[in-house]
Amino acid sequence: MKTQIEKFLIESTVKTLEDLCFMYQEPELKDAQENLPLEAAAEVKYRSDDFTGKLLIETRGGLFSAIATNILSIDDPSTKQKKDALGEIANIICGNVVPSLGEGGREYKIEPPRSLNKDDLLKEEWREEPIAGITLNFNDGRVDIKLFVDGYSAAKEKKE
């Protein structure tokens, strides 16, 4: 199941960045891209009748600015515009991927995206194991996305 969800995450992320930002995935992660410092992060929470969770998106290597520049067609986006653009990308990816988690026909509520700072990312909730996580490189930067289902880690431990 994890592999299938990661496949959906990759497809959705590549299509979203291609269609809306005209950014195309590079075939291989370069060495320099592996140790890039975090520049921005955003989360989108979702819920259905049966489960809840969240999607985390992180950018490195200039993608935070490049996404806003391309999506809005402006040269020098403000910090707010960059945060809004990243949040919108996260929102679309979440809306596309979350229905693959459960049975077809279930309805989901996707909450508005929220920008995160470094302190937010140190919180306990982000130490949970994601149900899927991907890293993709675009331009000279990279995007990391993790999808969490609340209670997944506990359920997995119980099973093991």
Next chain:
Amino acid sequence: MALNTLVVDDSSVMRSIIIKTLKLSGLPLGDIWEAKNGEEGLRILQDKWIDLALIDIHMPVMDGEEMLTLMRENDQYENLPVIVVSSESAPGKIEKMLKLGATFIHKPFTPEILKEVIVAVTGVRNEDTD
């Protein structure tokens, strides 16, 4: 015919993307109005002449489904071309919007898709080619 267009989405980024795409499409555009939710959208519909509405589903205050339902109950807007632009993937929700006479575009979308659907629902043609 120049299309007066209403764009309803709680995301300012998505409204910008849609408006940018509309302007690049070469379609004959009139005034473009923006609203952050269905309630604001309905107010603009009451005040302005609108030929086409592009609306999101998930919005605070009043979502796209409620807005569309109220529009269809009003004689003035019952036949107004409506395109729902959403990342919604639940078939039940999409089906409801289609039954209310909307056309659905899934986010993300390409400029070409948006243009094709606008031409299909409004019958307008590209100014450059006609």
